[in-house]
Amino acid sequence: MKTLIVDRDGSLSFAEVPMPAYGDYQALVKMISCGVCNGTDIKIIHGKFKGFAYENDYPLMLGHEGVGRVIEVGSKVCGLKTGDAVLLPFVDAVGDLKSGWGAFSEYGVVNDAAALKRDGLAFGNPLYPECVDAQAVVPPDIDPVDAAMIVTLREVLSSIKTFGFGPDESVAVLGCGPVGQTFIRFMSLLGVHPIIAFDIKEEKLAIALKNGADYAFDSKSDGISAKVRGICPDGVDYVLDAVGYLPLINQSMEFIKDRGKICCYGISPEDSMSLDWSGAPYNWTLCFQQMPRKIEEGAAYSQVLAWLRSGAVRLEDFISDYANFEDVIDIFGKVERHEIALKCVIKF
Numbered sequence: 001m002k003t004l005i006v007d008r009d010g011s012l013s014f015a016e017v018p019m020p021a022y023g024d025y026q027a028l029v030k031m032i033s034c035g036v037c038n039g040t041d042i043k044i045i046h047g048k049f050k051g052f053a054y055e056n057d058y059p060l061m062l063g064h065e066g067v068g069r070v071i072e073v074g075s076k077v078c079g080l081k082t083g084d085a086v087l088l089p090f091v092d093a094v095g096d097l098k099s100g101w102g103a104f105s106e107y108g109v110v111n112d113a114a115a116l117k118r119d120g121l122a123f124g125n126p127l128y129p130e131c132v133d134a135q136a137v138v139p140p141d142i143d144p145v146d147a148a149m150i151v152t153l154r155e156v157l158s159s160i161k162t163f164g165f166g167p168d169e170s171v172a173v174l175g176c177g178p179v180g181q182t183f184i185r186f187m188s189l190l191g192v193h194p195i196i197a198f199d200i201k202e203e204k205l206a207i208a209l210k211n212g213a214d215y216a217f218d219s220k221s222d223g224i225s226a227k228v229r230g231i232c233p234d235g236v237d238y239v240l241d242a243v244g245y246l247p248l249i250n251q252s253m254e255f256i257k258d259r260g261k262i263c264c265y266g267i268s269p270e271d272s273m274s275l276d277w278s279g280a281p282y283n284w285t286l287c288f289q290q291m292p293r294k295i296e297e298g299a300a301y302s303q304v305l306a307w308l309r310s311g312a313v314r315l316e317d318f319i320s321d322y323a324n325f326e327d328v329i330d331i332f333g334k335v336e337r338h339e340i341a342l343k344c345v346i347k348f
Contacts, residue, residue: 029068079114188212
């Protein structure tokens, strides 16, 4: 099969590798779609993703927001059947190629949680990797191409619960890309208000207002702190860094309220930082949510599906571009040049 790889110099190319093998509790899937992650994928390409080192882990296969269709099942599978669309197929390392989850491949593998639990195999068993808890069947009423966006939706909802955002609490959101927009939409549905959105692009600010932000401001303009305190004189309960840009943490010190929380979502590109809290209140919390636990991501699935079915959330509202698998390298170039407004979904 064909797979997308990134080499030590950050260059992308296609490689031919063997079809992935699958075990008794697994199923082989043909990929349907995979989302381009502006955070994880780009950080891996630039060698900035915690846990991946150029000298040991490259070249590697990219992609983690995949959807595939089951074409073969293992002998002990009971919870999956041929034809099912499933979330989070991955590809293990192949020869000298390591795996950055490998969902930008023509085929992948998923695990059957129902069969594993039936046979008394729990997390920690080699046959039960962590990803099992987030791999799930996509219902027939959900478009399987757009379903790649569900990966982000589940990660965000589980992170909202971890951060502790609640009704009638104030949040300043720094960054209105796909992740920031999802946070805004979900927080609005959960009664978190006021939501104050910041971004450098007017089109993203307009989308943020449609998704439920109460205010939206250009983050390039002067006086961000004054804008926030004009709405919340004592500062906001939460600041959300939805970009992964460390200077935003220092900037947010000026408008977090006493005992407020600065929340950073996504893998930090650096393993250390210099904090300047001279403009901060005496008491505040800094919280990093770099990667939701898969069991938390899986637990968020039912609420995401309920919102999708009610019309409160629409997958297409978070997707700005589609492209074919053969064009994925060009798409990454567009992402780097900031030419993709929201999520791009790759179709196979």
